[in-house]
Amino acid sequence: MNGVAKSPVDVLIKCPCTGMKHEYLSVATRLKAALMHFSFASDVQDDTSASWRKRRKHFFVLSHSGKPIYSRYGDEHKLAGFSATLQAIISFVENGGDRIKFVRAGRHQVVFLVKGPIYLVCISCTEEPYEALRGQLELLYGQILVILTKSIDRCFVKNPKFDMAPLLGGTDAVFSSLIHSFSWNPATFLHAYTCLPLAYSTRQAAGAILQDVADSGVLFAILMCRHKVVSLVGAQKASLHPDDMLLLSNFILSTESFRTSEAFSPICLPHYNSMAFLYAYVHYLDVDTYLALLSTNSEGFYHLKECRIQIESVLVKSNVLCEVQKSILDGGLHVEDLPVDSSLRSGLPYPHPGQGRAAPSSMSEIGGPAGLWHFIYRSINLDQYVSSEFSSPLNSSGLHKRLYRAYQKLYVSMHDRQIGPHKTQFRRDENYVLLCWITQDFELYAAFDPLADKALAIKTCNRVCQWVRDLENEIFLFGGSPFSW
């Protein structure tokens, strides 16, 4: 084992973060030793450590003094030695007037993000690009701010010994749910949100009643179903960043107590104002659908409760909640429904999301036309995306995750700051044909059968865009959206 050590005691003596003296290469070596050190030490201390080592993706948060704040796996306190190692590495490079971005050690990539007194680290062997992992650390940091605000920095200024972990007590589920979403929720790398498909009039009805309460002093009124937006309204000039929506909905969805009662909680939207709290009134209208009313008034509970009662009664009367449930059952866009010939569009009804799909026309055909398996369309102006439902042959969560990671890689390469941004990319490997097309209005990410014909695939992408435009009133949120200000 790289001659590191045979007994735990040996390991203690030899271990890490030593020399990083002149070059970062040695940092990698040290880190490898540190990882190994940890494994040994925990073999002695902690019987779960064998499984800990096998984890493919670790996330750590620690303070600038090396005190552990969060670890995805394992007990932070048992990892105190490990987080000390991470701090020593980060601080050492910092003292040299430099900044450590990442370290590669064999198959592992260690990505660092320093946010003032808070250090975030991801150790991963998932082969995700640096930019993607860094983006995930940014979101993890954002989630900390959602719970505590950036005022937390003041505690470290006052007292460098400050132990932040207790302030995050009870929020483990929030972080693990966010980290899980990195592998299933494209919003985490697209920086856009997605809407539940609904008839235009239904969404309008929901928007109108939300607008009424926004006019009565509510800063943001958000109606969501799982992680999809039904409608949202902001007070004048207030705008909501898609990442804030992601972090807010993750916070709500992963906090069990919101489900059991109406709740009022301080909450920070980092892109809106990272230094201060807002107050969120959260209430589930049914098992999937919840309303979040955000106010600046810490004593606004009763007013917001009134608003909720009013909203709920309108939503029930106008049948919005039933439509929402129906939409969940029907699902979103299915690649099989992609209209075959766009020239026939005019005058003929084209399939709407989930509406009366016919059985696949031919048994041999899997997925959509021209071998289309899946797509994501991101509207740049709206900060919204729509993603097709997964269907055969992408029918396991492992395959979904693999495709999202491929999209994520595509996203990073398309937005490369040095050699990009690019307009189109066509990539064929043993798993798929991936096609990406970026214009000033939209970004399209599409996955095809690996044997798909290139010209046909491009043609199909055009049809997807046309289809999305034809359906835009149902799959996107227009007007009344704070983004239009």
Add this chain to the structure above:
Amino acid sequence: MASRRRMLLKVIILGDSGVGKTSLMNQYVSKKFSNQYKATIGADFLTKEIQFEDRLFTLQIWDTAGQERFQSLGVAFYRGADCCVLVYDVNVAKSFDNLNNWREEFLIQASPSDPENFPFVVLGNKIDIDGGNSRVVSEKKAKAWCASKGNIPYFETSAKEGFNVEAAFQCIAKNALKNEPEEEIYLPDTIDVAGGNRQQRSSTGCEC
């Protein structure tokens, strides 16, 4: 009632090379001792869980290298320490004389908010050697120095025999804890929309 979270205490061990810092730590954490000298490179990190006054603590022990060439690592290591342990070898006068330098170096680099009352503990190690006959620093002298620096607690230890090690670390934990500031309620501001602070990405926060 919810159980209180365990606290984590960061403890830095300083002293000349070869005085037995690593051995003390190993004796304390794993009850092991080796006569073989292996220089620490940079720093080693160890954790130990302890119980004190019915509460659980995790000691995060930073065992640093004594050689001068590692002194540049100081700032990176010392920040946010809860307690600093100064170790010397009772058989080596120079290691005792240097305690003053170690203490001052620590205070400069860690710049704790209240340097006068920052918790130190001094350990005179290797009292077992030669039955104490080769000893050159008397207990009295050591205690006098500790007294002059604001009554630093003093322990005579033998990492080899495990003598007084447990007691010394109990005291270290106690002192680290004593210095812990009263927990304040964490109370960030609320956004003040009326105060014209509703602009997106306002990083200043409100001053209310």
